[in-house]
Amino acid sequence: CLLGGFPWRPTAASGAAAGSAMNSRFRLFRDLDSDGDGTLSYKEVEEGLRRRGIAVSDDQLRSMLGELDANKDRKVSASEFDAFCDKRRANIKQVFRDVDADGDGQIDSKELRRGVERAGLKISDEQLRAAFKRMDLDRDGRLSFEEFESTLMLLPHGANPEAVFDAFAHRAFVDDPDGFMTMPRDIDTGRRTSLSAHMRTMGGGGDDDDAAAGDDDAGDDAANATLGDGGGSGETIGTAKKLASGGVAGAVSRTATAPIDRIKTIMQAGRLPSSGIAPSAPAVSASAASSPQSMPRVTLASAARAVWREGGWAAFWRGNAANVAKVVPETATKYVAFDALKSALASDPGNATVLERFAAGGMAGAAAQTVVYPLEIVKTRVALTAGGNISMATVIAGVLRAEGARGLFKGLTPSLVGIFPYAGIDLMANSVLKDALAAKYAEIGRDPGVAELLGCGMASSTSAMLVTYPLNLVRTRLQASGMPGQPTYSGPAECAGKILAKEGFAGLYRGLVPNLAKVLPATSVSYAVYDVLSSWQRRKGED
Numbered sequence: 001c002l003l004g005g006f007p008w009r010p011t012a013a014s015g016a017a018a019g020s021a022m023n024s025r026f027r028l029f030r031d032l033d034s035d036g037d038g039t040l041s042y043k044e045v046e047e048g049l050r051r052r053g054i055a056v057s058d059d060q061l062r063s064m065l066g067e068l069d070a071n072k073d074r075k076v077s078a079s080e081f082d083a084f085c086d087k088r089r090a091n092i093k094q095v096f097r098d099v100d101a102d103g104d105g106q107i108d109s110k111e112l113r114r115g116v117e118r119a120g121l122k123i124s125d126e127q128l129r130a131a132f133k134r135m136d137l138d139r140d141g142r143l144s145f146e147e148f149e150s151t152l153m154l155l156p157h158g159a160n161p162e163a164v165f166d167a168f169a170h171r172a173f174v175d176d177p178d179g180f181m182t183m184p185r186d187i188d189t190g191r192r193t194s195l196s197a198h199m200r201t202m203g204g205g206g207d208d209d210d211a212a213a214g215d216d217d218a219g220d221d222a223a224n225a226t227l228g229d230g231g232g233s234g235e236t237i238g239t240a241k242k243l244a245s246g247g248v249a250g251a252v253s254r255t256a257t258a259p260i261d262r263i264k265t266i267m268q269a270g271r272l273p274s275s276g277i278a279p280s281a282p283a284v285s286a287s288a289a290s291s292p293q294s295m296p297r298v299t300l301a302s303a304a305r306a307v308w309r310e311g312g313w314a315a316f317w318r319g320n321a322a323n324v325a326k327v328v329p330e331t332a333t334k335y336v337a338f339d340a341l342k343s344a345l346a347s348d349p350g351n352a353t354v355l356e357r358f359a360a361g362g363m364a365g366a367a368a369q370t371v372v373y374p375l376e377i378v379k380t381r382v383a384l385t386a387g388g389n390i391s392m393a394t395v396i397a398g399v400l401r402a403e404g405a406r407g408l409f410k411g412l413t414p415s416l417v418g419i420f421p422y423a424g425i426d427l428m429a430n431s432v433l434k435d436a437l438a439a440k441y442a443e444i445g446r447d448p449g450v451a452e453l454l455g456c457g458m459a460s461s462t463s464a465m466l467v468t469y470p471l472n473l474v475r476t477r478l479q480a481s482g483m484p485g486q487p488t489y490s491g492p493a494e495c496a497g498k499i500l501a502k503e504g505f506a507g508l509y510r511g512l513v514p515n516l517a518k519v520l521p522a523t524s525v526s527y528a529v530y531d532v533l534s535s536w537q538r539r540k541g542e543d
Contacts, residue, residue, distance in 0.1 A: 029078060029081050031048065032044055032048035034047065038077075038078060039076060039077050039078070040075065041074070041075060042065055042074060045061070045064070045065060045076065046061055049061075049154060067087075068080055068081065070083065088153055089153075092148070092149050092153065093145070093149075096148050096149070099111040099112070105144065106142040106143065106144060107142060107143050107148060108141065108142055108143075108348075109129075109132050109141075109348050109351040110350025110351070111350070112128065112132060112143060112148065112350070113128055125351060125353075129351055132348075135147045135148070141348065174454070174523045174526055174530075175250045175253040175254065175327075182365070182422070182423070182426065182461065239335075241537055243328065243332050243335065244533075245530050245537065246327075246328075246530060247327050247328035247331060248530075248533060249526045249529040249533065250324075250327035250331065250526055251327050252526070252529045253523075253526035253529065254320065254323050254324055254522075255317070255320055257521050257522050257525075258317045259316035259317065260514045260515075260518045260521075261319075261320075261323070261514075261518065262316055262317070262319060262383045263303045263304055263514045264511040264515050264518070265319070265383040265384065266298060266306070266307070266384065267299075267510045268473045268510055269298075269380075269384055269480045269486065270298055270503075270507075271480075271486055272298060272302065273306060273310065273385055273386035274384070274486075298510070310386050318382055318385070319378075319379045319380070319383035321382075322375045322376075322379040322392055323379045325375055326372040326376070326379075329371060330369075330372045333364075333368040333371045333372070334367075334368040337367040337368065338360055338361055341359070341360035341363050341364055342356065342357070345359055358423060358427055362419050362420045365419045365423065366419055369412070369416065369419070370416075373408070373415070374408040374409070376411075376479065377399060377409075377410065377411075378392050380476055380479040380480055381395055381479070381480065381483060382395060384483060384486070407482075410478045410479050410481055411474070411475040411477075411478035411481075413491075413492050414474045414492050415471070415475050417471060418468045418471035418472065421464075421468055423464070425460075425463055425467055425468070426463070426464040427460075429459065429460035429464065430457065430460035433456045433459060450527070454527060458519050458520065462516070465515065465516075466512075469508070469509055469512060469515070470508035473508055473509070473511065474495050474496050474499070476511075477489065477495050477499070478491075478492065481495075496508075
């Protein structure tokens with residue numbers, strides 16, 4: 001029979017469910033058929049995709065039309081469209097079940113993103129917002145299966161540069177030189193194994209019988225999955241594994257760049273390492289320390305020679321233990337706070353806007369920095385102390401004894417002040433670069449590679465670091481304030497004023513060269529280690 005000219009082809013489905021599916025499919029076809037002639041031209045398909053917020057390259061369009069136009073007459077009939085939908089529907093149905101975490105028959109935008117990505121497809125933040133708004137017919141902020149199906153049904157396989165950049169920016173773990181100021185990343189705990197198996201035929205391989213078999217195997221796939229999409233223990237385990245991977249990646253990255261970091265810290269402090277971690281010996285007043293006689297210029301070469309004289313190669317890693325120790329609590333605090341703040345601030349937490357991410361990320365970064373800040377004090381003071389093995393407990397005890405609890409938070413104010421401008425510049429620069437590169441790769445019909453993704457991130461974070469570096473330097477000076485041989489400052493304003501008065505504007509950028517030298521190894525090593533660990537976790541989940 002026909003439904004408004006749309007052919008009905010009997011399937012295993014029946015009753016209300018079959019009627020609902022047919023209606024959804026008919027509405028989709030009618031929406032694409034702008035001239036109402038009962039067939040879809042190639043141009044109508046392309047325009048229909050664009051109206052739904054789905055940008056496609058020429059190669060993607062040709063691939064999709066090849067699937068749709070079975071008889072190659074350059075027109076897509078209703079029966080051809082029906083066959084195309086049949087091929088995809090069984091797989092989409094299983095994806096819907098898998099991403100519907102609470103099993104209520106409705107999914108939100110966060111679950112939609114997982115469904116799209118697990119289907120082997122790509123969607124950017126802007127595309128997701130446009131598609132979700134259009135598909136959410138009743139405007140309740142959630143999608144029924146029919147709405148979900150029409151969203152995934154026409155998403156193309158292949159390149160989507162904008163989506164790749166967004167996914168990398170939100171979820172890839174990258175440890176940059178000023179990581180304490182960077183925006184938090186999302187942690188995707190959705191499982192991959194069962195979903196990729198269910199969606200394997202969506203690119204055109206397999207037949208309807210194979211797709212139906214995928215439904216029958218759903219229970220086994222779900223049982224064998226290591227990481228669950230839903231709440232409870234599955235998501236907790238998934239989150240813990242991702243945090244552990246990020247922690248290991250950060251630890252390896254910081255250990256690899258520790259020599260550069262210690263040189264940078266010494267140059268920022270403006271004094272070569274001396275004995276003692278707390279003011280048991282007289283500290284130098286800011287005015288006395290600023291005289292030319294008491295301020296020999298610390299260069300990269302003089303700092304490196306001083307460290308070498310302390311204890312050879314091993315001395316370059318002084319302070320690294322504290323730097324590594326703060327990776328996991330800092331990352332975990334950022335993630336938990338970011339997730340909670342997104343839920344509170346964003347109109348759609350599953351796909352927060354840039355401004356919402358900026359506000360939530362900035363506050364999450366401030367919370368994380370406050371939690372781990374005593375370890376920052378330890379790292380700086382150990383790096384500026386010459387000789388001997390000093391434990392973190394000894395440093396903390398010495399600071400508490402000499403300066404009280406407030407001594408563990410010296411320099412926190414410039415740290416917190418720097419987070420929002422750093423994040424804002426980073427996001428703005430990344431957005432400009434992403435738009436330019438995404439347009440370029442869309443023209444040639446391929447996705448950017450890891451080198452391009454890392455390069456875009458490094459360029460934006462370096463831009464942010466250059467602008468906010470003076471705050472970083474003031475922070476280090478305050479952390480070292482009161483140590484033997486180091487000047488004592490009453491606060492950030494006095495510290496910045498003394499630096500400008502005695503060292504000029506260039507004094508605010510001491511140690512910039514080694515900090516820049518950290519950018520490439522820090523980002524590359526952390527991303528590579530995280531990627532290897534994530535891939536290993538996925539393989540373990542498939543075993």
